[in-house]
Amino acid sequence: MVALSVNVNKIAVLRNSRGGADPDVVRAARACLDAGAHGITVHPRPDARHIRADDVTALAALTRDYGVELNLEGNPFAPPRSGYPGFAQLCAQARPAQATLVPDGDGQLTSDHGFDFGRDAEKLRPRIAELKALGCRVSLFVDAGVADVARAAELGADRIELYTGPYAEAHARGDAAAALAACAATARQAQAAGLGVNAGHDLNQQNLREFAAAIPNLLEVSIGHALIGEALYAGLADTVKAYLRLLKG
Ligand SMILES: CC(=O)[C@@H](O)[C@H](O)COP(=O)(O)O
Numbered sequence: 001m002v003a004l005s006v007n008v009n010k011i012a013v014l015r016n017s018r019g020g021a022d023p024d025v026v027r028a029a030r031a032c033l034d035a036g037a038h039g040i041t042v043h044p045r046p047d048a049r050h051i052r053a054d055d056v057t058a059l060a061a062l063t064r065d066y067g068v069e070l071n072l073e074g075n076p077f078a079p080p081r082s083g084y085p086g087f088a089q090l091c092a093q094a095r096p097a098q099a100t101l102v103p104d105g106d107g108q109l110t111s112d113h114g115f116d117f118g119r120d121a122e123k124l125r126p127r128i129a130e131l132k133a134l135g136c137r138v139s140l141f142v143d144a145g146v147a148d149v150a151r152a153a154e155l156g157a158d159r160i161e162l163y164t165g166p167y168a169e170a171h172a173r174g175d176a177a178a179a180l181a182a183c184a185a186t187a188r189q190a191q192a193a194g195l196g197v198n199a200g201h202d203l204n205q206q207n208l209r210e211f212a213a214a215i216p217n218l219l220e221v222s223i224g225h226a227l228i229g230e231a232l233y234a235g236l237a238d239t240v241k242a243y244l245r246l247l248k249g
């Protein structure tokens with residue numbers, strides 16, 4: 001079975017919008033794990049817009065208690081700043097099972113591209129070594145069709161994560177075949193080089209099954225934005241009924 005790692009960034013978005021403690025990121029993560037999710041993913045960003053360093057510490061403790069994986073995502077080149085100690089420092093504190101390196105720039109709305117090995121390879125090599133020395137499995141975020149995906153293995157990475165945003169967009173338009181074929185081809189090239197294959201971004205209940213069926217030996221998907229949104233629809237009716245019961249005379 002493909003592992004499902006639930007990304008709980010969006011719970012922190014909601015919490016931070018009021019500045020308090022609710023909704024509680026750890027409680028939400030626990031609910032995901034109690035429901036059978038295989039792991040938890042977070043992508044703390046340098047501007048601390050959602051997940052903060054203290055969330056990472058708390059989620060590391062939770063996932064350790066449950067005996068499941070924490071997947072920590074981030075840009076290894078983003079400099080530390082107030083409230084963000086830097087990706088390697090976060091990994092040193094939390095010791096996530098998996099560190100997924102993502103080349104996001106500052107102020108990016110969300111992740112929208114993977115590494116370019118022609119440009120980034122030699123910078124990545126020492127960062128990967130540093131994370132491996134901490135005991136983390138290292139995964140690199142890549143676009144489907146990236147040139148020379150085998151380079152990730154030569155740099156010391158264990159896995160790639162396929163950026164599935166373009167596939168999700170194509171699926172929503174009703175013409176996913178080419179995007180899916182590009183993902184499958186990159187997955188095969190990565191596997192031939194000894195890399196494991198993860199995937200994520202904008203996967204949802206409409207596009208997931210077709211994706212998982214087309215990618216050979218897919219190991220893990222990380223899903224957040226759609227899953228948390230869908231959970232609101234799934235839970236709203238019961239929650240409204242609970243409030244109405246409270247208001248009954
Ligand atoms: C790396 C990746 O694919 C992203 O989906 C990311 O984890 C989402 O980050 P935001 O929740 O900040 O959009």
Ligand SMILES: NCC(=O)COP(=O)(O)O
Nearest residue numbers: 007200201202222224225
């Ligand atoms: N790595 C992808 C991820 O963690 C979740 O992406 P999304 O489902 O929030 O788009």
